[in-house]
Amino acid sequence: MRAPARGKPGAGGAARPPDPRGLAYRVLMQGEAGRGANEALDQALERSALDERDRSLVTALVDGTLRWRARLDHVLAHYSKYPLADLPTPILTILRLGAFQMLCLERVPASAAVNEAVRLARRWGHAGTAGLVNALLRRVAEHGTEVPFPDPEQDPAGYLAVAYSHPRWLVERWLARWGYEDTLALVRVDNEPAPLDLRANRLRTSRDGLAALLRAEGVETAPGALAPDCLQVTAGAAGLRRTRAWAEGMFSIQGQGSMLVGYLASPMPGWKVSDLAAGTGGKATHLAELMDGRGRVTAYDKAAARLQVLGREAARLGLEIAAICADATTLPPTGDQDLVLVDAPCSGTGALRRRPDARWRKQERQLVELSALQQALLVAADGLLHKGGHLIYTTCSLEPEENEHVVAAFLATHPHFRQEDCRQALPFLPAEVFAEGGRAVRLLPHRHNTDGMFMVSLRKAEAGSGPRR
Numbered sequence: 370m371r372a373p374a375r376g377k378p379g380a381g382g383a384a385r386p387p388d389p390r391g392l393a394y395r396v397l398m399q400g401e402a403g404r405g406a407n408e409a410l411d412q413a414l415e416r417s418a419l420d421e422r423d424r425s426l427v428t429a430l431v432d433g434t435l436r437w438r439a440r441l442d443h444v445l446a447h448y449s450k451y452p453l454a455d456l457p458t459p460i461l462t463i464l465r466l467g468a469f470q471m472l473c474l475e476r477v478p479a480s481a482a483v484n485e486a487v488r489l490a491r492r493w494g495h496a497g498t499a500g501l502v503n504a505l506l507r508r509v510a511e512h513g514t515e516v517p518f519p520d521p522e523q524d525p526a527g528y529l530a531v532a533y534s535h536p537r538w539l540v541e542r543w544l545a546r547w548g549y550e551d552t553l554a555l556v557r558v559d560n561e562p563a564p565l566d567l568r569a570n571r572l573r574t575s576r577d578g579l580a581a582l583l584r585a586e587g588v589e590t591a592p593g594a595l596a597p598d599c600l601q602v603t604a605g606a607a608g609l610r611r612t613r614a615w616a617e618g619m620f621s622i623q624g625q626g627s628m629l630v631g632y633l634a635s636p637m638p639g640w641k642v643s644d645l646a647a648g649t650g651g652k653a654t655h656l657a658e659l660m661d662g663r664g665r666v667t668a669y670d671k672a673a674a675r676l677q678v679l680g681r682e683a684a685r686l687g688l689e690i691a692a693i694c695a696d697a698t699t700l701p702p703t704g705d706q707d708l709v710l711v712d713a714p715c716s717g718t719g720a721l722r723r724r725p726d727a728r729w730r731k732q733e734r735q736l737v738e739l740s741a742l743q744q745a746l747l748v749a750a751d752g753l754l755h756k757g758g759h760l761i762y763t764t765c766s767l768e769p770e771e772n773e774h775v776v777a778a779f780l781a782t783h784p785h786f787r788q789e790d791c792r793q794a795l796p797f798l799p800a801e802v803f804a805e806g807g808r809a810v811r812l813l814p815h816r817h818n819t820d821g822m823f824m825v826s827l828r829k830a831e832a833g834s835g836p837r838r
Contacts, residue, residue: 719821
C-alpha cells in the first residue's frame, strides 16, 4: 500500500487537492459502463494517493450510492422537473451521489454535498446541467426526508423495493416464497456491510494461533459461528494486508459460507480434484489445504486475469495448483477425478450485500439462461469423475431455478448419481442450515450472517473399486 499523501504535484508544481468525490464518481461511471464496481473501486484506490480517511470516504460513497440507488431515485424523481430516464447518465450519477450524502451520511453537511455535486456537474456536463443539479439537490436537502413511500400494507413489494432499494421483481419473488417478515429481514441485511471473514491456513497455523498473531499486530477477531477455521474481523481491518500473517500466507480472505463448501467436499490427501469455475481460487486453495497439500488440484476458469490472481494466492499460501484457462463445459471426459467442484456462475442473489451493484445488473430472465450453463458444467463434471467419485454443486443464489431445479434436472438425466446426506460431512452445523431432509445446505444472510448459499453433494455410482477414502 502506498504511503498516505494529500495530493500529487500538478503540471505547474502545485499540489492537487484530494478529490474523493471525483474518484467515487469515476468508479460509479465505470459501473454504469458494465464493469464490476468492487473491481473498479479496488483498482482505483490502489492507484490513488488518497489518505486512509479519504479512501474510506470513497468506499462509503460508492457502496452507499449503489446500495440505496432505488431509494435515492425515488426521492430525486419526486422533486425533479424531468423524468430521471431523460437525464444524461453522468448527471444522474452525480445526483445520486449528492443525494446519498445528504440522506444517508450524517457527517456530511448538505451545503458541502450540493457544492461538490455542482462542481462535478460543471466538469462533466455544462452550465445548464450544473444549474439543474444545484436546484434539485437543494430541494432534496430541504425536503428529502418528507417524500412518501408506497404503503407497505397496500403494496408491500413496492414499499420494500423503494425503502430498502431492491429490484421489485426480486422482492416479489422473495415475498411469494418467504412472506413479508423474512423478506424484510433479508433486504435489511443486504444493505449492511458484509462480515470480513478469514480462513486460517491449516498448513501453517491454527485458528487460535492466527487470532493471537493478528491481535499482536492490531487486528481483533472473533471465531466464526459456523466454519471451524474461520475468524471474523472485529477491528483493525484496514491493516490486515500489512500484517506478517498475511505476508507469510497464514490466512485467506473468504466468506464463511464459502468455507463450508470445502468441508462438505471433504477431500482426502492424494486425491485428484478439479474446480470447474475457480475464479480467483478461494475454494480451490481451501481444497488444497484440506488435502494437506498432497494430491493434485486443477483450477479451470475462462478469465486469465482471475487465474493470475489465483496463482499469486496459491504461491502466498504455499500451495501448488494447476491453473488452466479454459471453458470447462468443453473439457474432454477423463474419468479419473476423485472430486469435481462446480461452483456455478449464478445470479448471485445471496451475495448482494457483498456486491452492491449486482442487484441492478440482473434480470429475472437470466435465471433460466444461467441454468443452461449450470447444467452444462454438471455434465462436464460427470465426464471427469471416475465411478464412485464425488461431485459438489454450489451457488451463491437464493433462487430455486439455479439450485434445487438444476440438481433435480441433472439427476433425472444422470440416474447414476445419488444425492448424499450433507449432515455426515458437516456434523458441526446447526440443524436449521440443512434442507431437503439433510440432502442440501441452504444459508440465508439474515439468518446465518453469511452469503446466501446452496450446496449439495452428489456421488457417482461405483463399479469395482470406489474413490480412495
